[in-house]
Amino acid sequence: MDEVKNNLANVRHTILVLSGKGGVGKSTVATQLALGLKNAGKKVGILDIDLCGPSIPRMVGVEGHDVHQCPQGWVPVYPDPNLAIMSISFLLGNQDDAVVWRGPKKNAMIKQFLTDVVWGELDYLIIDTPPGTSDEHITVVENLQSHNPDGAVLVTTPQAVAVGDVRRELTFCRKTKLRVLGLVENMSGFVCPHCAECSNVFSQGGGESLAKECQVPYLGNIPLDPQLANCSEVGQSFIEAFPSSPSSQAIQRIVQSVLASTSTSQDTT
Structure with missing residues (x-):
């Protein structure tokens, strides 16, 4: 742990x-949060520890870089x-190689x-984790x-x-004493690419209700937007390309909430 503390001393x-x-x-969400922080004038790193499904x-x-x-x-x-990326994807000989590792490795x-x-x-260092609460999460x-x-942002x-x-x-998070910065409800409604109207294709409000029930901050909801999916496929910043989209504006509000939350936490510690 001292090695980690020394290595991250300037983070x-x-x-x-x-x-x-x-x-x-x-x-x-991790990617857009990082890009939003960068656009706010911050120097940001993303560490992708989703070892079996690295997508950052x-x-x-930057897929295929060394x-x-x-x-x-x-x-x-x-x-x-102002943006640094680290992922196991950069260490694979072939992007289609599977990472077939047991827990210790x-x-x-x-x-x-x-x-x-x-x-x-x-x-800011944003750490993108795999789904669940298993070995990788405990280790990090x-x-x-x-x-x-x-x-953590959930x-x-x-x-x-x-x-x-x-x-x-x-x-x-409670068992590991990891503070919850807030909860984000993603894919909350669908933004029409023609009229920008948002329709609820799935249910709505589950994330906000959970946040209230568990007494954690609710950072906001991000509607489905085909342009966001397209930007993620080609490695383009969605909030820069489509700043007027309801989804982009939602992401920017979440970024501002995270900035305010971390600034407050730093001032009080």
């Missing part, structure tokens, strides 16, 4: 992005001077990411204890099955 804020299940858009490199347009070594460790990939890889990546000075939380992370969709899984994620 001011660390945020984990969690979800109870897959398919809720956790990596999309594609979402920021990681280089320096005397201090691994140098992350920089698609922008996964844990060792995550610890190496936390101790050997040369992040330099960062305002335990190793970050000495660094004192700001907390992502759900409106359906009851997703909300139920996020309820278990909240229990995980």
Whole structure:
């Protein structure tokens, strides 16, 4: 843990992005949060510890890039001077290779990411985690204890099955004493690409109700937008390309909430 503390000494804020299940858009939210913080003038890093399904490199347009070594460790990939990316995707010989590892090897890889990546000075480090509450989550939380992370952003969709899984994620945060910065309801309605009207294709409000029930901040809801999906596929910043979209405006409000929350936490500690 001392190695982690020393390596992340120049990282001011660390945020984990969690979800109870897959398919809720956790990596999309992590990416857009990071890009939004960068647009707010912050220097940001994204650490992708979803070892079996690394998707961050594609979402920021650096898929297939190589990681280089320096005397201090691994140098992350920089698609922008104020954005650094690290993922196991950069270490695979072929992007289609499967990572077939047991728990101990996964844990060792995550610890190496936390101790050997040369992040330099960062305002925010966003850690994109795999779904669930398993080995990877325990490893990253335990190793970050000495660094004192700001907390976690939890992502759900409106359906009851997703909300139920996020309820278990909240229990995980409480058991590990990880502060919950807030909950985001993703895929909340559908934005028509022609008239920009938002319709509720699924249910609505499950995330907000859970936040109230569990007394954690509700950061907002992000409607489905085909343009957001397209931007993620080609590695383009959605909030820069479509700033007037309701989904883009929702993301920007979430970014502002996270900025306010982490600023307050830093001032009071």
